[in-house]
Amino acid sequence: MYENLLRTLSTQTQAAVSKAVSTSITADKAGVTALDCLIADGFDQPTDFVSYKSKGSTLKAEEFAALNKAIMLGFTKANQALLAKPIKGLTDAQKTSRRYWQQQIGARRNDFKRQLTKRLDSDKPSDGAGSRNRPLDQRVRDNLNDVIKVCRAAEEPTFDVTEMVAKVKEALAVLK
16 A cells, blocks of 8 residues: 555655764764774773773773773763762662663773774774775774884884874874
């Protein structure tokens, strides 16, 4: 009965879909930029996004707290305040909400872990497609992050490592 009907998208639906896609693309770009910054700051292993209390984690307690705080800064001020309150003084509804936002911290940290794992795995040819199939900006970004890692690991550099890392971070900023 409905097979012959041609459905059309209303102007409102087109605007909603367009906005959802645009917002998603902006979020994806922000996620790439954030991951680049995390890598540049030395958070370059998937185990850097696992709680320091877990076996196999490469995080220190202070790093874990700083990462969680950075994630929380993306939440609304009201949710940040809720997370800062002691549990004992909260209503049941507030406790439920607080638990949800606490879980969101872990979920966002896991998002970064998943993104990093995917990026690291993109260098490994799986079906004959090598790393050359990554977009140019991604290849450059990965190489610049590698430069930062090499500089930080250098035992007897013949140049100013701090200055080099700063310049490479400037180059990463150009890729936004």
